[in-house]
Amino acid sequence: MALTRRQTLAASLSAAVGAAAGGSVTRAYAQAGGGSGRPKLKLGIISDLAGPYADLNRPTLPCAQQALEDFDVAGRGWDVEILFGQHFDKADNAVTIARQWFDREGVDALLDVNTSATSLAVASVAREKNKALLLSGPGTTELTGRQCSPNHIHWSWDTYMLASSSGSAVVKRGGATWFFVAADYSFGQQLVKDAAGVVEANGGKVLGTTFYPFPTTTDFSSLLLRAQASGAKVLALGNAGADLQNCIKQAREFGLNRSMTIVSLLTYDTDVRMLGLPVAQGLMTTQAYYWDLNDRTRAFNTRVRPKTPEFWPNMANAGIYAQTLHYLKAVADMGVTAAKADGAAAIARMKAIPTDDDCFGPGRIREDGRKLHPAYLMQVKAPGESSGKYDVLKLLATVPPEDAFRPMSAGGCPLVPS
Incomplete structure (x- = not known):
């Protein structure tokens, strides 16, 4: 050719x-x-x-x-x-x-x-x-x-960028108490560790954390009810893809969205489109890129x-x-x-x-x-705010690179002079 x-x-x-x-x-x-x-x-x-x-x-x-x-x-x-x-x-x-x-x-x-x-x-x-x-x-x-x-x-x-940008901003908006539901492998564990540290550093408090076996879990009801019973203001989800989508669907079925702010520590706009705005509306997330x-x-x-x-x-x-x-x-x-x-x-x-x-x-x-x-704190639009299938996120805040990512001195990279 x-x-x-x-x-x-x-x-x-x-x-x-x-x-x-x-x-x-x-x-x-x-x-x-x-x-x-x-x-x-x-x-x-x-x-x-x-x-x-x-x-x-x-x-x-x-x-x-x-x-x-x-x-x-x-x-x-x-x-x-x-x-x-x-x-x-x-x-x-x-x-x-x-x-x-x-x-x-x-x-x-x-x-x-x-x-x-x-x-x-x-x-x-x-x-x-x-x-x-x-x-x-x-x-x-x-x-x-x-x-x-x-x-x-x-x-x-990376997990630090997501946790730093979402955690600090949500605490500043009044989300002072958190409950984490996350996948039990390195990705989910690191998300929770990073986000919990940011929440506590900004004056918030973690009321509970529960991990589930990955990738075998599809019923999140007991985990979500435990989060609801904790009295936390924020439900933070440390998963992605089909797991995240199932969590959000089930959280809405149990009415958690009426009493808690739901924060996904990793949501792609692909997830939002598959869920649909009636289910995902109000979800908060951090993005490094969005088409619009x-x-x-x-x-x-x-x-x-x-x-x-x-x-x-x-x-x-x-x-x-x-x-x-x-x-x-x-x-x-x-x-x-x-x-x-x-x-x-x-x-x-x-x-x-x-x-x-x-x-x-x-x-x-x-x-x-x-x-x-930069990183971008975004929120899923309500159906009435959207102009079409792919118009799903609105910008809440822009986080400068030096605030979004972990300081190089804190990473322990052997390539960096001490």
Whole structure:
């Protein structure tokens, strides 16, 4: 498929063409055409389209493709291939895929590994193989803390940002007493730990916390009734995807929304659209990106929407776009051959170049690999406030990057001078 400089970069998607650790691999191509000897990049995404977070991940590949198109890789004479593999929420699957891609497929960089456990496992492989690893989907702050690496960058959000932005703002609005319901694995545990610390630091009090087995729980009624009985003003949910949606539905059935402010420590606008405004209205959440924030976010959404018409990009998907675009800028700056040969050098160049894209605006990447940009406290609209299916959130407050993210000195990253 030959593309001129101004043609839309249409990715040729095949059906599953291989298997890695039990997960199918999809390949997308962007070819410049015109003879051999062109610069070539092979990129990979390891995600999941089968588990409770499947719908949140569906725009991932379209957003990466949009970055290729916006950077005009075809017009630059580059050939780029993106592999998409599924880890099914298992760290050993993710590691196996990453090793096979690096060793056998010649993958130069990974554009995401989308959960905390899988990303931490693959980060060690990327460092061992000296490959670039870009991360937007995971939430763990360990990626820029004790397990930071010269080979990876953490882009859109993390548990500290969500907890800091939501916790402090809600306490200041009168939500002084909290009860947490969260998934019992590293993601949910870290969300509760970070949010509880912020609540207490701002003068609030945690009246109770309950964790549930993940991913086997679907009936949250006993947990929600315990939260209601605590007398807390705030019900804080430390989960995502289908679990979050079930919690919110059941909380409304029990009338918790009439006596408590419900705060989701991680809600994507994808979740809100699936729930519907009559169920989700009033829910408070923090976002790093929303399609209707400003002219630039609306322009990006307009461009990418034909590639993913049903599931518009959420903040994690937008991070895939932004970090892929920034990686391509670094590759162009240092040269394709040099970037392919040294993943740590490519990451260092990404840190040295100021970031700017339509999803997050201007920003920068710290020495510990943390990408900095504002966070936005938002609330789900009531049905009467919405102009349509995708108009679901309204902005309450903007949190500056230096307040939203954990101070670099507090993370314990060994890359940061003491």
